[in-house]
Amino acid sequence: MSAQFDYAGKVAFVTGAGSGIGRATALAFSAAGASVSIADINEPGLAETHDLIVKAGGKAIANRCDVTKSADILGALEKTIEAFGKLDFAFNNAGIEQPGASIVDLSEEMLDRVLDVNLKSVFLCMKHQIPLMLQNGGGAIVNTSSGAGVIAIRNQSGYCASKFGVTVASKVAALEYADQGIRVNALCPGIIDTPMIARYTGDTEEGRAAIIKQEPVGRMGRPEEIAATVLFLCSPQGGFITGHALVADGAQTAGI
Ligand code: NAI
Numbered sequence: 644m645s646a647q648f649d650y651a652g653k654v655a656f657v658t659g660a661g662s663g664i665g666r667a668t669a670l671a672f673s674a675a676g677a678s679v680s681i682a683d684i685n686e687p688g689l690a691e692t693h694d695l696i697v698k699a700g701g702k703a704i705a706n707r708c709d710v711t712k713s714a715d716i717l718g719a720l721e722k723t724i725e726a727f728g729k730l731d732f733a734f735n736n737a738g739i740e741q742p743g744a745s746i747v748d749l750s751e752e753m754l755d756r757v758l759d760v761n762l763k764s765v766f767l768c769m770k771h772q773i774p775l776m777l778q779n780g781g782g783a784i785v786n787t788s789s790g791a792g793v794i795a796i797r798n799q800s801g802y803c804a805s806k807f808g809v810t811v812a813s814k815v816a817a818l819e820y821a822d823q824g825i826r827v828n829a830l831c832p833g834i835i836d837t838p839m840i841a842r843y844t845g846d847t848e849e850g851r852a853a854i855i856k857q858e859p860v861g862r863m864g865r866p867e868e869i870a871a872t873v874l875f876l877c878s879p880q881g882g883f884i885t886g887h888a889l890v891a892d893g894a895q896t897a898g899i
Contacts, residue, residue, distance in 0.1 A: 648875075649675060650676045653731040653732065654677060654678050655669075655732040655734065656679075656719070656734070657669045658735055660682060660689060660705075661686070662685060662838050662839075664787065664870070665737065667866035667870040668874075669681045670695060670696060672734075673699065673702070678727045679696060680719065680722070681706070682706050682707075682708035682716075682719045684708070689705045702727075706719040710764035710768060711764055713767050716764075720771055720775060724775065729778075729779045730776055731776070731779065733768060733783075733785070734784075734785050735772075736785075739757060740843055741802035744798055749800060753801060758801065761802070761806060762805040765808075769827070773820060776825050781823065781824025783828075784816070784827045784828070785827075785829075785873050785876050786827070787809070787830055788888060789806040790831055791806045792807050792808075793807075793888060809829055813828060813886070821885055826882075829889070831888055831896070832864060832891055833858060833891065833896070834892075835864040840863065862893070872891045
């Protein structure tokens, strides 16, 4: 049981749970007492997260789910209801990076892919999660945006467009369901030490040092720090927070 949050009897659905921020958040929900439904296309990663939860004494189900496909999302949510009876929280977090390229050089294929995986998926997840939460009298949704969903970054037009989209889709959903007991927030992490960042930096000392220079706090964030923020946003302590884009970024987007 987490010392800070008590999620006993609650059910959380987490996408991108086979790695990085999603895994840390699934583990945190479980440590706080929630039953967790984890989803990803990365089956070995998903199995590892499932093992970690079960070995720690938690309850979890794992489903392969491509978040760009409604049928996969519906299937994973159906299994969640079968296993745990309801849906209280969703962390829509699966995402991909975009290789650096100017608008002129960004391929149409990459643009479609980054918008589908990072943005369309969040619409589809909320579309299918909200009716389940309404049946249950409410719930809370956190969608993973980014610092790139708050400020523009050169050579990241597709990724930024996808994440600004996540920020605003979260705000619109919050407005639409505020009076029906569903809170929706966007979470905007700074540079977090995950496999995504290892790919982005080439996982070299120079690559890491160069990216850490963008962080005023002088270090990367840890996935567990983002997980704790998700648990706060879903908790009764965060009960008046909805329609917000919360940065957890070591002041990366605070200014220059
Ligand atoms: P990661 O690469 O470690 O994990 C992302 C997970 O999403 C992977 O397990 C991957 O298989 C899964 N995924 C990718 N496409 C999918 C699909 N179509 N269907 C289902 N699952 C899919 O990355 P990380 O860092 O944990 O990123 C999680 C989220 O946080 C992403 O949305 C990312 O854009 C966002 N983010 C990450 C930051 C960082 O510095 N690591 C900073 C700001 C935002």
